[in-house]
Amino acid sequence: MDQYQSETYSHKVDTKGIIVNVSDNWQSFAEENLGVSTCLPKNVIGTHLLDHIHDPETKHLYELIMHKVRKYRRNAMFSFRCDAPDKRRYLELTVIPLKDGSLEFKSQIIRTELREFVELMRSDIEKSEEYLKICSMCKKIAISETEWEEVEIAIEKMRLFELEVLPQFTHGLCQPCYSAAIAELDSLK
Numbered sequence: 669m670d671q672y673q674s675e676t677y678s679h680k681v682d683t684k685g686i687i688v689n690v691s692d693n694w695q696s697f698a699e700e701n702l703g704v705s706t707c708l709p710k711n712v713i714g715t716h717l718l719d720h721i722h723d724p725e726t727k728h729l730y731e732l733i734m735h736k737v738r739k740y741r742r743n744a745m746f747s748f749r750c751d752a753p754d755k756r757r758y759l760e761l762t763v764i765p766l767k768d769g770s771l772e773f774k775s776q777i778i779r780t781e782l783r784e785f786v787e788l789m790r791s792d793i794e795k796s797e798e799y800l801k802i803c804s805m806c807k808k809i810a811i812s813e814t815e816w817e818e819v820e821i822a823i824e825k826m827r828l829f830e831l832e833v834l835p836q837f838t839h840g841l842c843q844p845c846y847s848a849a850i851a852e853l854d855s856l857k
C-alpha cells in the first residue's frame with residue numbers, strides 16, 4: 669500500500685505564474701520520492717512555476733494550460749504519472765481558475781501499482797552523459813523519434829540492461845499526451 673494513496677497535493681500560482689502556496693504534504697512527498705523530483709520540486713514558494721519545468725515542450729504546454737484556464741475560467745483536467753523506482757502512480761491534475769486570477773493546481777493519486785524496482789528510475793546513482801527522453805506526463809521512454817514505451821519495455825528493447833552506467837533522463841512530451849492535453853484545452857471553449 670502506498671502511504672500516499674488518495675492524497676491530494678495542491679499548489680497555487682498568482683497571475684504572474686509565481687508559486688504562492690503549496691499544501692503541507694507536498695514537501696514530504698517530494699523529499700521521499702527520489703527520482704520523481706520533476707513531479708514535485710522542493711523549496712518552490714516565490715519561484716516561477718515554469719522555472720521548474722526544464723524542457724521546452726512541457727513548458728509550452730503549461731503556458732497554454734495557464735492561458736486557457738484563465739481565459740475560459742473553467743477547470744481543466746489532465747492525467748499524468750508520478751512514478752517512483754518501485755511504483756507506478758497514476759494521478760489526475762485539475763487546474764482551477766480562482767476569482768483573483770490566480771490558479772490552483774490540484775493533483776490526486778488515483779491509483780498505485782507496485783512493480784519490480786527499476787534501477788533506471790533512480791536519481792541518486794551515478795549516470796552517464798547519455799540521455800534518454802521520458803514523457804513528463806505518462807513517463808514512457810522514447811525509443812525512437814515516434815515510438816514511446818513503458819520503462820520496463822524500453823529497457824528490454826534498447827538493451828539498457830547491458831550498460832554498466834545508466835543514462836540520464838531528459839524530459840519531453842509524447843504525441844498522445846500532447847494531443848490529449850490540447851483536446852482538453854480545446855473543450856474549455
Ligand SMILES: [Zn+2]
Binds near residue numbers: 806
Ligand atoms: Zn506521454
